[in-house]
Amino acid sequence: MTKGICELIWLKKLLTELGYEPTSTMNLFCDNKAAIAIAQNPVQHNRIKHVAVDRHFIKQKLEAKVIQFPFVKSEDQLVDILTKAISSRAFHDSLD
Template sequence: MFARHGHLDVEGHTDADWAGSVTDRRSTSGYFTFVGGNLVSWRICELLWIRNLMRELGFKPKHAMQLNCDNKAAIDIAHNPVQHDRTKHVEVDRHFIKEKLEAKIIKVSFVKSEDQLADVLTKAVTGRVFHSSLSKLGIDDIYAPT
């Protein structure tokens, strides 16, 4: 159910669990995208697609889209103009994100891990955190007794 929140801001939440699987060392990543405070997708490229779609529909963005991340190192790499040797595996993505930051299309902000909504997509969380995240995502049981 979409609710009216009085704005059409585009906001994203992103999280990654690099090589977190103990069995095969695979990485997991997750993203949530909100428009006007309502969850609409869960992939990062949708941030740019939604922004372009809204422009075509006549809704011009008032400010940069908010992308929330709980990894200070990832935020620093995205903002740092110096190419580090240890980031060669993300060189193309880093330049893509840096271009969007410089154009003020995206603004990456740090959030504490306990406030990171995308954690439910990348790791096991407690029942309390899971249900709190569902509420923040606007996912409610419409059949629950009131």
């Protein structure tokens, strides 16, 4: 999520330099409910100590309304066609 947020911030700065400043909150679609809950939960849990710095960065951007994390079902995640082996049905559905 942190890497995705950094890329979105970079894209927003690039668009601003090109003369088009986005005014709405950016969406980072995520198919992991646990990751969304951890990012939005202000309580630090023992099981996520290794991602504490990233979680604080994500939380900061959420509170500043720079990004939001709408949930998307795994089968509706369009980027999977570029990163995972998918069924032929899913491939043909994405062509439509």
